[in-house]
Amino acid sequence: MRKVPKVPDSRRYLLGALAGFTLASRWGGALARTLLPATPAQTSGPFYPKLRPLDQDMDLTVVAGRPGRAKGQVIHVTGRVLDSNGKPVPGARIELWQANAGGRYDHPDDINPEPLDPNFQGFATQLTDAEGRYRFKTIKPGAYPMNPANPVNVRPPHIHLDVVAADQHLVTQMYFPGEKLNSQDRIFNAIKGSKDTVIARVIAPTPDIEPGASLLHFDIVLA
Ligand SMILES: [Fe+2]
Structure with missing residues (x-):
């Protein structure tokens, strides 16, 4: 019967650590590949409306109750x-x-x-x-x-x-x-x-x- 060589404790620890490191690197790599860069925060500036308008819908080119259209592109x-x-x-x-x-x-x-x-x-x-x-x-x-x-x-x-x-x-x-x-x-x-x-x-x-x-x-x- 073939005798299985005994792995010294220190070597076993090293092998385990290497396996763990490889796994962690793979996971880390996968995460790094999939994470999107966050949109950076920037100042709100001094002009957030003091009084928000009654008309707050998604079309800013017209104001409810007014016949005209906003100037611009x-x-x-x-x-x-x-x-x-x-x-x-x-x-x-x-x-x-x-x-x-x-x-x-x-x-x-x-x-x-x-x-x-x-x-x-x-x-x-x-x-x-x-x-x-x-x-x-x-x-x-x-x-x-x-x-x-x-x-x-x-x-x-x-x-x-x-x-x-x-x-x-x-x-x-x-x-x-x-x-x-x-x-x-x-x-x-x-x-x-x-x-x-x-x-x-x-x-x-x-x-x-x-x-x-x-x-x-x-x-x-x-x-
Ligand atoms: Fe601004």
Whole structure:
């Protein structure tokens, strides 16, 4: 009968440790491959509405009870709220607020001399659907100076977002692709790592998009 050589305790421990390390590396590798980068938090800025409008629906280009339409380039912003494993988050509350086409917020503290647009809603809220999706129709916001009296720092067009889902709360900003002002913006540049997670993608328009409007895709990944 063949005698099984006895493995010394120290060697057995080493083999076990190596097997455990290999397994952990495989699992770790799998996790690292599947985790999505979280959308970074950014300041809410000073212009969250003091008084939220009565009309808060997903179409910001019209105000209920008014016949006109907001000035500016119509855009549709759509995407999903996801967790870091890529799983959709249904029922997440998204609040969106932004400047009008001239870069002016409907807020008493905004001293930008650009006029308000009475047909622009400026704020909207929505819950994500069963697949974590959301959609807003709005106009592309204008760039605006941080200090109108000394317009050195000009904020690029951006949309503010506040997302609440279960125990998660994210405040962030969405930017537009191809904007020269992005790379000069202090708030944009303060984002650590890749900025791709805060820049929307222009995608092919769907048949329900009006001529001249753009469709932008922006997923929000909660940490
Ligand atoms: Fe802003």
